[in-house]
Amino acid sequence: MRAKRSKKYRKLMHQYELTFGFREAYQVLVDSNFLRATDQFKMELIPALERTVQGKVKPLLTKCSLAAIMAAQPINPKTEKPYRPLFLPPPTELPLRHCSHNADSTPIDEIECLLSLLSPSSDVKKNKEHYILATAEPILRKTNPNEPKRKWKTEDDRKEEEAMRRSKTLRTSARSIPGVPIIYVKRSVMVLEPMSNPSEMIREGHERGKFRAGLDVEPPLGKRKRDGEEDDEESDEEPKKKRGPKVKGPNPLSVKKAKKRPDAPAPKKKAATVEAEGDDAAPKPKRKRRHNKGVHWEVEDAAESQPAEVDA
Ligand SMILES: [Zn+2]
Known part of the structure; x- marks a missing residue:
């Protein structure tokens, strides 16, 4: 990682420490896409995470993420159980986070599970446990560039589209919870996203000394609506900061220039x-x-x- 980027990430994690009370070793919730991506791009789980957040990490896999991984695996006919995928690190490296969403602890949808851990209460969005979310772009099938484009979508196309949509939903929803650092793997690069708008608002309030106990700042409705529709490129960009108060007076571009003397030759x-x-x-x-x-x-x-x- 370049020095400039590691410095930027260190500063960002420092802001999460100051504003939201993050401490090393950081607890990182890794999802199934993240594990597939790190395996695909030959990244070592813990060293790659630690380089990204510039500190010690404690990665965790939720029971529901594990269930999602195993559900996608082929079944071993001898044991009638799914094969353990090679991309899944041993529990010594990646311990299970025991989540329980219902009476009999049946696993739920992976994204719902992660979001419920990141913000247990839906009334006041708050990352109480100081989790970092580590996720990734889904791994898509390799397409042959010479192959002519099909006019209809296959079942696999639809599955990939759905996977992409879900991946975006997870990140968009995680950004709406203040104080959730997001690690994201895209095209073989692991990045730490800039603070989301809701996080940034809390940080600015904190810095101004107007920090209220509730942390009940909701992102503006319009912004959230747009988030859902944003394409990937846009959403990866740094959230824009609010501008200062407008300067009063006429727009200088609309003001007529002083007249030149018409008969003064150039x-x-x-x-x-x-x-x-x-x-x-x-x-x-x-x-x-x-x-x-x-x-x-x-x-x-x-x-x-x-x-x-x-x-x-
Ligand atoms: Zn769960």
């Missing part, structure tokens, strides 16, 4: 410059004064007097 200026230069080289104060007085002369006779001025 070349005159040039002549004047030449004259000034000439004066610098060989000052003739008397003559210059005369010129300055003669406004009419300047306007009316500038063109005729030009050669003379150049000579001077």
Whole structure:
């Protein structure tokens, strides 16, 4: 990782520490897409995470994420159980986070599970346990660029689209909870997202010393609505900061410029410059004064007097 980026990430994690009370070792909830991506791009789970957050980490896998991983695996006919995927690290490296969403602890949808851990209460969105979310773009099938485009979608196309949509939903929802750092793997690069708008609002409030206990700042409705529709490129960008108060007065672009004298010929200026230069080289104060007085002369006779001025 480049020095510039690691410095930026260290600063960002420092802000999460100051504003939201994060402490090392950071608890990182890794999801199934993240595990597949880190395996695909040959990243070592813990070292890659620690380089990204610039500190010690404690990765965790929820029971529901594990269930989602196993549900996608082929079944071993001998044991009639799914094969353990190679991309799944051993529990010593990636311990289970025991989540319980219902009476009999049946696993629920992976995204719902993660969001419920990131913000247990839906009334006040707050990342109480100081989790970091580590997720990734879903791994898509390799497509042959020479293959002609099909006009209809196959079942696999639909599955991939759905996976992409769900991946975006997870991140968009996680961004709406203040104080959730998001690690994201996209095209073999692991990044730490900039603070989301809701996080940034809390941080700014904190810095101004107007930090209220509730942390009940909801993102503006319009912004959230747009988030859902954002395409990937946009959503990866840094959230824009609010501008300061508007400067009063007319728009300078709409104000008419001062009128130029219509009969003042353009070349005159040039002549004047030449004259000034000439004066610098060989000052003739008397003559210059005369010129300055003669406004009419300047306007009316500038063109005729030009050669003379150049000579001077
Ligand atoms: Zn769960």
